[in-house]
Amino acid sequence: MTIEILMPALSPTMEEGTLSKWLVNEGDSISSGDLIAEIETDKATMEVEAVDDGKIGQLLVAEGTEGVKVNTPIALLVDSSETPHATIKKIADKPYLEKEKISTKHVNEKTVPIEANSSLITVREALRNAMAEEMRVDKSVFVMGEEVAEYQGAYKVTQGLLDEFGDKRVYDTPITEHGFAGIGIGAAFGNLKPIVEFMTFNFAMQAMDQIINSAAKTLYMSGGQMGCPIVFRGPNGAASRVAAQHSQCYASWYAHCPGLKVVSPWSSKDAKGLLKSAIRDPDPVIFLENEVMYGQSFSCPDDKNFTLPIGKANIEKEGNDVTIIAFSIMVGKSLEAAEILEGKNINAEVINLRTLRPLDIDTIIESVKKTNRVVTCEEGFPFSGIGAEISALITEKAFDWLDAPVVRVTGKDVPMPYAANLEKLALPQVDDIVSASAQVCYDD
Amino acid sequence: MKKSTAKKILIETKMNYDLNLLQDMYKKMLLIRRFEEKAGQLYGMGKIGGFCHLYIGQEAVVVGIQSAQIEGDSIVTSYRDHGHMLACDMDPKGVMAELTGRKDGYSKGKGGSMHMFSREKGFFGGHGIVAAQVPIGAGLAFAHKYNGNRNVSITYFGDGAANQGQVYESYNIASLWKLPVVFVIENNKYGMGTAVNRSSAGENLSDRGVAYGIKSEIIDGMDILAVRESAVRAIDYCRAGKGPYILEMKTYRYRGHSMSDPAKYRTRDEVDKIRKTSDPIENIKSLLNKMGVEEKKLKDIDTDIKSVIAEAAKFAQASPEPSENELFTDITIN
Numbered sequence: 001m002t003i004e005i006l007m008p009a010l011s012p013t014m015e016e017g018t019l020s021k022w023l024v025n026e027g028d029s030i031s032s033g034d035l036i037a038e039i040e041t042d043k044a045t046m047e048v049e050a051v052d053d054g055k056i057g058q059l060l061v062a063e064g065t066e067g068v069k070v071n072t073p074i075a076l077l078v079d080s081s082e083t084p085h086a087t088i089k090k091i092a093d094k095p096y097l098e099k100e101k102i103s104t105k106h107v108n109e110k111t112v113p114i115e116a117n118s119s120l121i122t123v124r125e126a127l128r129n130a131m132a133e134e135m136r137v138d139k140s141v142f143v144m145g146e147e148v149a150e151y152q153g154a155y156k157v158t159q160g161l162l163d164e165f166g167d168k169r170v171y172d173t174p175i176t177e178h179g180f181a182g183i184g185i186g187a188a189f190g191n192l193k194p195i196v197e198f199m200t201f202n203f204a205m206q207a208m209d210q211i212i213n214s215a216a217k218t219l220y221m222s223g224g225q226m227g228c229p230i231v232f233r234g235p236n237g238a239a240s241r242v243a244a245q246h247s248q249c250y251a252s253w254y255a256h257c258p259g260l261k262v263v264s265p266w267s268s269k270d271a272k273g274l275l276k277s278a279i280r281d282p283d284p285v286i287f288l289e290n291e292v293m294y295g296q297s298f299s300c301p302d303d304k305n306f307t308l309p310i311g312k313a314n315i316e317k318e319g320n321d322v323t324i325i326a327f328s329i330m331v332g333k334s335l336e337a338a339e340i341l342e343g344k345n346i347n348a349e350v351i352n353l354r355t356l357r358p359l360d361i362d363t364i365i366e367s368v369k370k371t372n373r374v375v376t377c378e379e380g381f382p383f384s385g386i387g388a389e390i391s392a393l394i395t396e397k398a399f400d401w402l403d404a405p406v407v408r409v410t411g412k413d414v415p416m417p418y419a420a421n422l423e424k425l426a427l428p429q430v431d432d433i434v435s436a437s438a439q440v441c442y443d444d
Numbered sequence: 445m446k447k448s449t450a451k452k453i454l455i456e457t458k459m460n461y462d463l464n465l466l467q468d469m470y471k472k473m474l475l476i477r478r479f480e481e482k483a484g485q486l487y488g489m490g491k492i493g494g495f496c497h498l499y500i501g502q503e504a505v506v507v508g509i510q511s512a513q514i515e516g517d518s519i520v521t522s523y524r525d526h527g528h529m530l531a532c533d534m535d536p537k538g539v540m541a542e543l544t545g546r547k548d549g550y551s552k553g554k555g556g557s558m559h560m561f562s563r564e565k566g567f568f569g570g571h572g573i574v575a576a577q578v579p580i581g582a583g584l585a586f587a588h589k590y591n592g593n594r595n596v597s598i599t600y601f602g603d604g605a606a607n608q609g610q611v612y613e614s615y616n617i618a619s620l621w622k623l624p625v626v627f628v629i630e631n632n633k634y635g636m637g638t639a640v641n642r643s644s645a646g647e648n649l650s651d652r653g654v655a656y657g658i659k660s661e662i663i664d665g666m667d668i669l670a671v672r673e674s675a676v677r678a679i680d681y682c683r684a685g686k687g688p689y690i691l692e693m694k695t696y697r698y699r700g701h702s703m704s705d706p707a708k709y710r711t712r713d714e715v716d717k718i719r720k721t722s723d724p725i726e727n728i729k730s731l732l733n734k735m736g737v738e739e740k741k742l743k744d745i746d747t748d749i750k751s752v753i754a755e756a757a758k759f760a761q762a763s764p765e766p767s768e769n770e771l772f773t774d775i776t777i778n
Contacts, residue, residue, distance in 0.1 A: 142590070168590070174620070179613020186597075188582015189568055190518065192590055210610075213573050214580060221559035222569070223552035224774035258775050282777040425643050 003052055006074040007061075010039065010046050012240045013292055017041045018066045019074060028056045029080055037074070037245040042124065042295040043156050055080045071234050114299045118269075124294040126268035127157050127233075130275035131195060133304050135165055138193065141279055144171040144180060145197030145234075154199045155235060155294055179208035181232070185214045187285075188230040192278060198234035201250045201288065215257030215284040231278045233287035236264070237328060237379045238427055240292065244415035247423075249380035251327070252389070254286040255356040261310055262356040266331035268298035270354055273308030281310060288356075290329045313360035315367070321348035322437045323367040325390060326377040327353040330409075330428065334377055337433035344434075346441050356386060364390065372403040373440040377433055382410040404440040409433050452457040457503060461669065463735060469511060469668055470728050471745055473503035476527040477725060478746075478753045479536055480699075483526065483543055487703045492543045496557045499527035500696040504724035505630055506531040508671025509691075512679050516593060520568040520581040521600035523558035524630075524697075528600065532565040536756040546763035553766040575601055575608030578627070582614040585625035585688075596624040596682040604635025606649045615656040615688070622687035626678045627653075628733065630665065636701040637709040639683060650692035656690050665693030666722040696722070 007017065021038040024030060030050045038047045056080035061068055114120050121129070135141045143149075143165075148158040149172040175179040177198065184194040188322045189197065198204040204211065211232060218226045237249040254262045263282055265271040271289070278285040308314075316331060317338055326334040331352045338348040349367050353360065368374055374394060376387035386406035394406055412426045480498040487496050499506075502524075510531040513519075521528045529539050534550065542549025542560050550560040558572040568584060570575040581599025588595040605611060606629055618625050629649050633640055646652065650660035659681065663674045672695065678689040696718045700707040707715075729742060 171621075175615065176613035178610045179582075179617055182576065182579025182610060183583040183614065183617055184588055186520075186568075186580035187586045187590070188583070189580065190584045190587025190591075193586050209573060209576060210579065214571070214576055218559075218561075218569070219777065220774045221551055221555040222561040222774075223550065223554055224777075225551075225561050225563055226569070227777050259774065364656070429546055 001079055001349070002057060003054065003077040005036070005075040005077055007068045007070050007074050008039070008048055009070045010041050011043055012242050014041050014043075014070060015069045016069045019061050019063060019068050020045060020122045021342055022059055022063050024056050026056050026059055030054065030056060030077075042122075043154075050077075052077055053080070058289055066306045072342075111329060115301070117303060118299045118301045120297050121268050121300050122156065122295055122297050123265070123268050123271045123289070124155070125158055126298075126300050127275055127289065128159060128161070130272045131158070132161060132164060134276055134279040135161070135169060138279075140191065141193045141195065142169045142171065143195045144173055144176055144184060146173055146199045148172060148197050153197070155291060158197065159295065172400065174375040176207035177203050178210060182210040182214065184230055184232075185210055185228060188228045188284075189213075189218070189226055193229045193231075195231045195233060195279060198232060200239070200246060200291070201234055201236040202246050202248060202276050204232065204234070204250070211254075211260075211284070211286070212393045213259055217259050219283070220259060227282050228284045229282045231275070231281075231285045233275070233278075234289060235291040235294070236288035237290045238292075238411070238416060238423075241418060241423060243418040247416040249288075249378060249411065251288055251356050251378065251380055252385045254288075255359075255386060255389070259284070259330075260357060261270060261285045262288065263310055263354065264328045264356060265354065266293065266328055266352050266440035268296075268300035270308065270314075270352070272300055273306055274310065274354060277307045277310050280307070285310070287346075288328065293329055293332075296332075303431065308354065311358045311360060313354055313363040315349060315363070316352045317348065317350040319371065320373055322373040322375060322441055323349045323351060323364070323371045324375045324377060324433060324437060325351045325353065325364060327356065327386070328379070330377040330379060333428070333430050334433055336430045337437065340430070340434050341437055344438065344443060346437060346443060348437055359389075359393070361393055361397065364394065368394055368398045369401050372401055373437075374402070374406045375409060375436045375440060376406065376407045377409045379428060381413055382408055383413060385410055407436040407440050409436050463737070465511065466728060466732060466735070467737070467745075469507050469672075470725070470732060471749065472507045472510075472531060472740075473668070473725050473728065474749050475536070475752070476503045476507070476530050478749050479530060479540070479756070480486070480526060482753045482757050483540070483623070484699065484703065486540075486757060486760075493545065494556055495523065496703045498703070499522040499524055499697070501693045501718070501724075502630060502632060502665065503527060504668035504671050504727075505628070505693045505695050506600070508668040509626075509628060509675040511672050512675035513598065514595070516566065516582075516595040517679075518566045518568055518584040518588070518595065518597045519600070520577045520584060520585060520597065521570065522574065522577055522602060522605060523570070523572050524602070525558065525560060525570045526550065529560060529562070529567055529570070532562065532567045534560075534562050534565050534567060534663065536752060537759040540756040540760035541763045544760040544763070545759060545765065547766040547770075548759070548763040552770055552774075554770065555720065556604045575605035575610050577601065578605065578611045579614045581627075582618045582623055582625050582688075584675045585618065585623035585682075586621070588624055589621070594683050596625050596626060596679055598628060600628045600630055602635060603629065603631040603633065603640045603644065603649060604638070606631075606652070607635075607644055612652070612656075613652060615658055618688040619656040619658050622685060624682035624685070625688045626675070626682055627658075627688060627690045629690065630695055631692055632695050632697045634697075634701070634709065637705070637707075639709065648692060650690050653690040653704065660690035662692045662694065665695030666718075666724045668724055668728055688719065693730050
């Protein structure tokens with residue numbers, strides 16, 4: 001009997017990985033629990049154990065092959081008594097995958113050309129580069145958080161920082177968000193510039209008192225004496241199949257509070273330009289990343305002095321018929337929706353907010369005056385969400401320019417379910433943006 | 445009997461203290477007491493609003509510790525903060541004007557009794573959330589260590605705060621990273637209306653440092669010289685890079701938790717007894733008497749302080765309210 005050994009999923013968001021090393025050869029006998037291969041994901045290199053006993057009949061994927069999709073057969077296991085090759089050839093007519101990049105490129109890599117003086121880098125690399133560049137020029141900048149140093153970051157965002165800057169600049173903390181957030185804030189009051197990583201913003205709930213009561217309000221309560229130049233960063237929003245406590249967008253929670261700046265990048269360019277600005281900013285900045293975006297590649301300027309201003313939105317695609325307003329991962333989905341809408345003769349304008357507080361309302365109003373129709377997009381809950389605020393502001397400032405009520409595309413008003421089908425239903429999809437846009441254009 | 449002999453020896457040892465130092469400490473404690481009495485009075489007249497937590501009875505703690513500090517050390521405490529600010533040499537006028545919510549207050553009238561700061565004097569608040577100042581104090585210590593200066597952070601909190609989780613998160617990190625922070629527990633026996641033995645398991649609050657490998661001492665917080673000596677030990681330890689230190693000060697507040705607290709959870713006798721037998725200002729006053737300082741001189745000191753306080757109170761009521769434009773300033777820096 002032959003068993004296919006499949007490429008395993010090693011994290012909630014992993015879709016593919018690199019088969020970096022085989023630890024067995026064809027013909028080797030193995031037992032359950034033996035190490036058979038090393039697989040590199042975008043987060044870490046992991047060892048894979050055999051599940052069944054048997055003999056390695058054939059290795060189907062060569063060492064060093066990148067982009068091997070989860071669930072692709074990577075080897076065949078036969079009964080110990082069987083002769084490996086002869087049997088296999090008959091059963092499996094699968095070609096041996098040569099060492100080459102077999103993954104499909106992401107949509108944005110196909111559509112976004114590499115700009116001048118730029119490189120194609122992942123959002124993860126852009127964030128890392130932003131931190132490293134700022135740490136090189138400003139000795140008061142340091143990084144602290146869970147697993148940021150020796151482990152190289154739970155999501156590999158801080159990879160290499162410990163090696164370059166040492167343990168006086170990069171600190172592993174215990175799993176005590178309230179405590180280390182407060183220590184970061186105290187250090188900022190002491191004129192340092194901490195970058196505090198939350199493994200995810202779900203865990204920052206533990207530190208909410210320090211973030212709001214200490215970081216956000218002390219400048220005001222001190223009559224302007226106590227600046228708090230700190231960045232709280234980490235993944236926010238829905239991850240994949242981790243259920244309600246690990247999958248939530250907190251944008252509207254933080255955007256609600258005066259004293260904070262709230263930034264949420266989409267592309268690598270956003271990530272680098274905005275994080276550098278956030279680190280340089282004298283105020284506390286909540287920097288909401290997205291785990292699903294970390295591995296996506298975009299063109300990003302190489303210039304060490306490149307920054308993007310906090311408080312300024314970007315029009316990612318110009319259009320005349322409807323304004324789609326989004327941030328973070330929803331920008332990509334909005335651009336996909338805009339492509340589909342072209343086919344319906346609807347020319348959508350897509351605004352990437354980049355910053356949620358202070359909100360660039362001017363760019364929004366200018367666009368409304370042009371298109372007269374608005375769809376807002378976010379992963380968060382609808383009630384008291386970012387879309388609700390934008391809708392209220394448009395009503396106050398540009399009501400007469402509207403030809404249709406503003407429509408919100410949001411996550412559903414439920415805790416995030418675990419089951420794959422329910423999770424998909426709970427999250428806003430490209431089709432939702434398409435139909436909302438058609439609705440405001442009275443095209444449905 | 446045994447106790448009185450011990451006390452006698454103690455007083456004799458104390459006679460070796462520098463007279464100027466003792467007089468300065470006496471002045472500072474008296475300044476705090478008179479300030480707080482005036483604040484209580486102004487509160488009663490409706491000149492001070494909101495919450496107002498007085499420090500009367502606890503003066504020896506902050507003045508004793510402050511006497512062991514050096515320039516550049518940072519101080520952070522809770523909302524019972526008037527005494528700490530005066531001990532840091534912040535101007536009584538600016539503190540009182542903040543209490544009255546006026547433009548010349550340390551926070552331009554936008555912070556009030558619980559939220560005042562002076563970077564210049566090393567005073568980092570004045571924090572209104574119970575125990576929130578503890579990780580902040582550890583963070584200030586982090587900054588001292590990061591910058592490689594020899595300064596320490598003095599982080600005060602009460603017996604009520606001592607049960608908050610973030611205190612222990614801070615102990616853990618401070619001990620792990622050897623942060624130069626003295627954690628001063630001002631144990632005044634009641635967290636609002638709840639006696640320590642009804643809220644805190646275990647014998648002593650300072651014992652809890654043992655779990656984190658943090659050295660601690662229990663001190664009679666009504667005896668300013670004992671406070672000072674322990675502060676010297678603790679601060680030297682931190683300055684030498686050995687990590688954090690805990691001082692549990694057994695102290696007592698004479699007034700309620702805040703001005704609106706009728707203090708029904710303890711008897712009048714209990715308060716009177718402590719006032720009569722352990723008052724920190726009376727203690728040092730009798731020591732000064734024994735060392736030959738004339739009663740008249742001590743009276744003169746009191747008179748001078750009373751006029752400083754009267755002036756502060758006058759100033760605080762004459763200073764205008766903040767301009768309406770201030771509503772929207774200081775929210776962010778840029």
